[in-house]
Amino acid sequence: MTPDRKKCVDNALLNMIVTNFQPFKIVEDTGFKQFINLLNPNYCLPTRQANSKTLISLEYQKCVAKVEDLITNEADNVCLTTDCWTSRCNESYIAVTAHFVNKDFILKSILLECSEFSERHTAVNLSVEIRSIITKWKLEAKVVLVVSDNASNIKNAINTLHLRHLGCFAHTINLVVEESLKCESDLINKVKTIVVTDFRKKRIASLEKPVQASLGLLENPPSSLTTIEWTIVKEPRIVLKPFESATKVVSGENYMTASMILPIVNDLFEVCHKMKSKTFDPRIHEVIKNFQVQWPIKIAGETFAIAKHWLNNLLFPSNSTLSENTKNEIVNDVTNIIKKIKSNNIEDSTHSVEHQHSVATEADKFFIWGTLNVHASQSRPTNTSQSRAILKVQNYLDDALVPRSKDPLEWWRQNYYNFPHLSILVRMFYCQATSVPCERVFSKTGLLINDRRSNLKPEKHSLILGISMRVFIRVLAYGVLSRLAEPDISNR
Numbered sequence: 001m002t003p004d005r006k007k008c009v010d011n012a013l014l015n016m017i018v019t020n021f022q023p024f025k026i027v028e029d030t031g032f033k034q035f036i037n038l039l040n041p042n043y044c045l046p047t048r049q050a051n052s053k054t055l056i057s058l059e060y061q062k063c064v065a066k067v068e069d070l071i072t073n074e075a076d077n078v079c080l081t082t083d084c085w086t087s088r089c090n091e092s093y094i095a096v097t098a099h100f101v102n103k104d105f106i107l108k109s110i111l112l113e114c115s116e117f118s119e120r121h122t123a124v125n126l127s128v129e130i131r132s133i134i135t136k137w138k139l140e141a142k143v144v145l146v147v148s149d150n151a152s153n154i155k156n157a158i159n160t161l162h163l164r165h166l167g168c169f170a171h172t173i174n175l176v177v178e179e180s181l182k183c184e185s186d187l188i189n190k191v192k193t194i195v196v197t198d199f200r201k202k203r204i205a206s207l208e209k210p211v212q213a214s215l216g217l218l219e220n221p222p223s224s225l226t227t228i229e230w231t232i233v234k235e236p237r238i239v240l241k242p243f244e245s246a247t248k249v250v251s252g253e254n255y256m257t258a259s260m261i262l263p264i265v266n267d268l269f270e271v272c273h274k275m276k277s278k279t280f281d282p283r284i285h286e287v288i289k290n291f292q293v294q295w296p297i298k299i300a301g302e303t304f305a306i307a308k309h310w311l312n313n314l315l316f317p318s319n320s321t322l323s324e325n326t327k328n329e330i331v332n333d334v335t336n337i338i339k340k341i342k343s344n345n346i347e348d349s350t351h352s353v354e355h356q357h358s359v360a361t362e363a364d365k366f367f368i369w370g371t372l373n374v375h376a377s378q379s380r381p382t383n384t385s386q387s388r389a390i391l392k393v394q395n396y397l398d399d400a401l402v403p404r405s406k407d408p409l410e411w412w413r414q415n416y417y418n419f420p421h422l423s424i425l426v427r428m429f430y431c432q433a434t435s436v437p438c439e440r441v442f443s444k445t446g447l448l449i450n451d452r453r454s455n456l457k458p459e460k461h462s463l464i465l466g467i468s469m470r471v472f473i474r475v476l477a478y479g480v481l482s483r484l485a486e487p488d489i490s491n492r
Contacts, residue, residue: 009040009043013045024048068137071139074102074103074108075139075142076427077100077144078100079100080099080147081432081434081436082095083148084154091118094117105413105423122153123153123157127160130158145431147165149167149168166432171435175298177243180290190222190229228281232284239280251436253440258430338389339385
């Protein structure tokens with residue numbers, strides 16, 4: 001086997017280890033070595049130490065370089081999501097992801113960090129850690145929004161950094177549902193006693209007879225549901241279905257989500273109003289009433305205020321109406337962009353005119369079209385930047401609505417030349433609606449820290465997850481974590 005071929009196979013082996021979350025010691029397993037020997041007797045497996053100390057660090061450095069290049073060349077503005085998590089080994093981790101729209105209107109996501117965070121989760125400590133991540137990736141002037149859960153410590157940390165904060169909308173929906181269902185907590189606990197898995201909890205309404213038959217076979221069965229309770233448990237599925245759908249939609253990563261907050265809020269209000277006229281058990285009507293009470297309370301703060309911002313409506317060309325205040329905000333921002341572009345153009349034209357005058361000859365003064373050319377070159381459009389902005393915004397609002405099933409970024413990609421100034425704002429202020437991207441990172445982390453690698457050090461975990469997330473993070477999202485393994489770290 002040639003050296004180049006061996007290097008290629010070694011990299012493929014490392015990719016298998018980090019992608020499938022295999023332990024480094026797999027290269028020492030008898031069965032695995034026999035399998036490799038059968039495939040190619042001339043191939044010598046790299047040692048566990050070579051994989052964990054040398055090869056993985058080299059691959060990690062490649063990921064770092066790719067992410068740095070991606071951020072430098074394509075990310076003008078980014079939206080960050082962050083969250084914390086505790087592993088089965090009682091080790092705390094912090095994750096930060098970045099999301100942005102590039103010049104081709106392609107949505108890209110990057111894992112910036114998922115590393116051990118052993119400090120107390122105070123606002124001060126969290127702000128220091130987040131600031132270090134932002135500084136490391138040179139994002140100080142690019143962060144337009146940070147999305148996290150609604151915990152006070154992380155909110156205060158983000159406010160300390162003078163960054164704009166958006167509470168995770170999926171978390172807000174969950175809080176509304178939990179508060180609204182408190183009036184039926186006894187019934188919910190009763191169902192939990194009978195069935196264990198969440199999947200069966202969803203199906204219990206359709207399994208009344210099998211459940212009752214199974215309870216009859218037990219020596220000490222839990223209390224069964226009464227006839228009225230069996231009727232009641234069937235109805236919450238209907239009532240909760242819209243909230244489940246809203247949570248799934250707003251938790252997506254392949255499309256814009258923050259721009260959907262306001263339409264979802266309005267639609268859920270309307271759905272709850274329609275439910276009041278339906279024939280449900282009085283106890284279910286009490287739950288519906290709680291929904292209507294809890295919604296204004298939960299969304300009256302920061303989340304709803306930012307969701308009402310014109311950008312979140314502008315990014316989604318399916319939204320039908322914008323308020324007059326929202327329209328004025330759009331006009332003001334577009335006006336500023338037009339002024340900036342016009343200022344740059346005037347500077348360029350001034351330099352050009354000065355250059356032309358410097359090379360003019362005496363004969364040019366008697367050129368027959370000289371006066372007309374000078375008058376044409378000095379003329380400027382009489383309409384102001386604001387009037388142009390008003391016209392462009394109105395043209396956008398008058399355009400046909402986009403079906404909800406269509407990707408808004410695809411629409412902007414096709415209409416960039418029709419609305420160039422608005423397109424700049426779309427890329428400038430794109431943001432996520434939830435911290436779900438970090439939750440998905442932690443899901444992968446849970447697969448990584450399993451029984452076979454429960455002793456894996458956090459530094460090695462960061463390296464493995466950083467490389468493996470190239471597969472899981474969407475569209476050129478090369479996962480990158482902060483801490484490289486030190487040369488003297490023992491292999492575990």
